[in-house]
Amino acid sequence: xxxxxxxxxxxxxxxxxxxxxxxxxxxxxxxxxxxxxxxxxxxxxxxxxxxxxxxxxxxxxxxxxxxxxxxxxxxxxxxxxxxxxxxxxxxxxxxxxxxxxxxxxxxxxxxxxxxxxxxxxxxxxxxxxxxxxxxxxxxxxxxxxxxxxxxxxxxxxxxxxxxxxxxxxxxxxxxxxxxxxxxxxxxxxxxxxxxxxxxxxxxxxxxxxxxxxxxxxxxxxxxxxxxxxxx
Numbered sequence: 001x002x003x004x005x006x007x008x009x010x011x012x013x014x015x016x017x018x019x020x021x022x023x024x025x026x027x028x029x030x031x032x033x034x035x036x037x038x039x040x041x042x043x044x045x046x047x048x049x050x051x052x053x054x055x056x057x058x059x060x061x062x063x064x065x066x067x068x069x070x071x072x073x074x075x076x077x078x079x080x081x082x083x084x085x086x087x088x089x090x091x092x093x094x095x096x097x098x099x100x101x102x103x104x105x106x107x108x109x110x111x112x113x114x115x116x117x118x119x120x121x122x123x124x125x126x127x128x129x130x131x132x133x134x135x136x137x138x139x140x141x142x143x144x145x146x147x148x149x150x151x152x153x154x155x156x157x158x159x160x161x162x163x164x165x166x167x168x169x170x171x172x173x174x175x176x177x178x179x180x181x182x183x184x185x186x187x188x189x190x191x192x193x194x195x196x197x198x199x200x201x202x203x204x205x206x207x208x209x210x211x212x213x214x215x216x217x218x219x220x221x222x223x224x225x226x227x228x229x230x231x
Contacts, residue, residue: 074204078177080133080164083146088131088164090177090204096127097207097228098200100177102169103132104141105152107194113157115216119225120161127202127230132163137170138193169196185209197221201228 075098079089090098101116113132120130134149136142144152146165153159169178169191181198182190189209190196197210208224215221 073180075177075181075200075206076204078175078180080131080167080175080177083134083150083163083165085146085165088162090200093129094204095202095230096129097123097202097225097230098198099128099130099225100198100200101130101132102135102137102167102191102194102196103163104135104138104194105144105149106141107139109193109195109212112195112216113153113159116161117157117159119216119221123225123229124161128225130161132159132161133169133175134163134166135169135191135194136166137168137191141194142166181206181209199224199228202230 076091076094079087079091082088099116099119101112103113104110116130116132119128132153134142134146142149149166150163153163167175169175174182178191184206193212195212197214198206199208199210201207207228210218210221210224
């Protein structure tokens with residue numbers, strides 16, 4: 001059970017130390033303050049006001065070397081090259097949900113392009129961006145050049161969503177985003193064939209993944225998208 005709240009002071013010039021025992025977990029932080037300042041505030045069973053105070057102290061903490069804790073890696077840390085050669089940083093889609101799909105032009109699932117375009121048309125204004133990632137990793141089913149791939153998608157499916165250059169998604173040459181995603185979600189979530197899908201939330205975290213056989217119009221896909229739409 002939490003003990004009685006108590007305050008202890010200690011003399012450390014230019015240092016503020018905040019400590020709290022919350023459910024048995026001690027949190028200690030040190031932060032530079034005004035010359036001659038000193039304070040140790042050790043609390044058991046904090047109330048809401050004190051929790052807020054402690055959060056502000058800990059939130060402003062910096063290590064003695066002045067370095068902040070490393071920022072968590074998200075999808076927004078990665079960038080692709082667009083199929084027309086321009087840069088395609090995922091940071092540019094901050095605040096939008098993303099659906100990244102490794103595609104192929106000569107696959108039994110190539111017809112999913114139509115469903116992906118439908119998702120693009122249905123959900124774009126509600127905050128979803130579909131991104132096609134052409135890849136020749138599976139069965140050599142994307143043999144064309146970027147120019148040929150773009151022409152094929154336009155002629156057969158009127159694709160209007162962004163697409164990348166031809167990209168490796170598995171193996172030692174996999175794009176960094178795909179290596180990160182496989183590490184985040186585990187081996188079972190890696191692409192096993194063309195038209196694997198990764199769903200990214202507006203804040204850049206991986207929200208879900210869908211195998212090749214889960215089509216763009218499936219209930220699971222639609223439900224997953226609806227859950228992460230920003231609006």
